[in-house]
Amino acid sequence: MGQLIPADATFLNRAGLAELTEVLGADRGEVRFVGGIVRDTMLGIDAADVDLATTHQPEDVLHALKRAGIKAVPTGLAHGTITAILPSGPVEVTTLRRDVATDGRHATVAFTDNWREDAARRDFTMNALYADPRTLEVIDYFGGLDDLAARRVRFIGDPLQRVAEDHLRILRFFRFYARFGDSPDADGLAVCTARANDLMALSRERVAAELLKLLVAAHAVRAVGLMIAHGIFRPVLPEIADADRLATLAAREAETRIPPDPIRRLAALLPRDAAVAEDVGARLRLSNHDRRRLIAGTEPVGGEAPRELLYRLGATLAADRLLLSDRPIEQIESLASLTAPIFPIKGGDLVQRGIGRGPDVARLLRTIEDLWIAEDFPDAERTGRIADSAVDQWLISSR
Structure with a gap:
């Protein structure tokens, strides 16, 4: 037997989870934990989302859950995903799949009962880990455990083929490097660099979603610097050309113990130009609220005291403005003890x-x-x- 998920892993105690796996045939090897929950647990990280993979067809999953009295929602039936609603929260159950056709943006899939086929269509080795819910043994088809131990983000198989299947994997490579990596896999980095122009084929919403996740990862500054050095942003966000302000912001966030924020960090990557920020916000299809924050984050702080900024901008924008400035840390910390005044004249x-x-x-x-x-x-x-x-x-x- 190989490596095991720790028996005291927090997620194993989720109400209803053991019953769900039994209903789906855990005793017959027909269901396994998969992906992030296995990866994060092996790294000692408490993961919020639990995903299951199963050999059962989606309709059979629906019927089995209904018979067991477990609420099931067909959230992605065409792609084989059913969401089981447990007392402890939702769990996604997805039928094993293989890719039939891909175009860099979408995949046409067929269902299979072959675990290795399902693993082979995933992006990185660390995301293709499964675990038996009964024995807790980790099943690893492509060396993901070794890569996890080395903190190495590595594509499954040929990196060029993986990127051709889904261009978003270029950004995902850097996001997972920002979260888990100690050094970039050389072959993966070379392909992402060579194929950066493929990002232009993606919707800007997908680019934004991936980028904003990347920006709050533990090693975002290092990853963004690598992306700039290799021209990754140039096809879709050429305005991002320097990570120095991001590095300064990250240090100030850490010193003040203010959680990293993706919009604030994106503002730190843009020139101090409201027109540029407005254009980027529109291009990435950000919400109106986030666009306003992005624009405000590029505007310099004048001589306003923290209380004035709080009154004029509100708590979020005031914190953004001060963190992105060179004001003393004490001014940022003072915001927490201030209350916005109310103008008494109408x-x-x-x-x-x-x-x-x-x-x-x-x-x-x-x-x-x-x-x-x-x-x-x-x-x-x-x-x-x-x-x-x-x-x-x-x-x-x-x-």
Whole structure:
């Protein structure tokens, strides 16, 4: 018997999981844990998602779960995936597959009962690990355990063929290197470099999803530097040409114990140009909220105090702005103890003071707000006097 999953692995205690594997034929070798849950557990990492592979056809999985009283959702029936809803959360159950045709973006698959065929269609050796739910033995067809021990991200078989099957694997190579790798596999790196232009065939949503995951990995700075050096970004994100600001940001995040954030880190990779950030955000199909953050992250900090940034931008954008600046770390840390002030003057207050309804109210309100901020957010009584003085001056100048 080879290596075993530790018997005290946290995920093994998930409510309903043992019953699910028994229903799917664990005693007959018809179901195994697969992929990330095996990889991460062997690395001593608690993984959130549990995936199962089975020799059963998808319809048979549905019927078996129904008979056992386990809720099943056909989330990806065409590709053989059923989601079992357990008391401890969802578990994906996927029928063994082999690729029939690929075009670099999509794959046409057929179902099989051959475990090695299923493993052969996966991307990296460390992701093609299976484990028997009864014996906990790890089944490794392509040397994934050795690669895992060496922290080596290596394609299964011919790297060129793997990339031709799915161009996104270029980015996945660097993402897994950013998360697990100590040194890049030379053959894989060479192919990713040579085929970087293949990324242009992918939807920008897929590129964005993979990139944003990469940017928060433990060794993102190292991986991004390698990608820049080998021209990986050039076909789809030529704006990314330097990782120095990202390295500085990562150090500041670590010092302040603020979790890494993918949008903030993407902003650190772009030139300090709002127009560039706007274009990249649109190209990657980011949400409106994330686009605003990306644009704001490229804008330099002026002389605003942390409390003013908190008031004007909100907690997230204020933290982004300070982390991406060269402000002292203490200013970033101070945000956690600050509460955003509430401007006590409303438009109706100015109307009561004699300002006619209309655009003048909004303009004067902004003037008073700026004075209030300049005095470091005084109390309501002082703010009222600021408003009285501003209104008097406005009325005099309007005569």
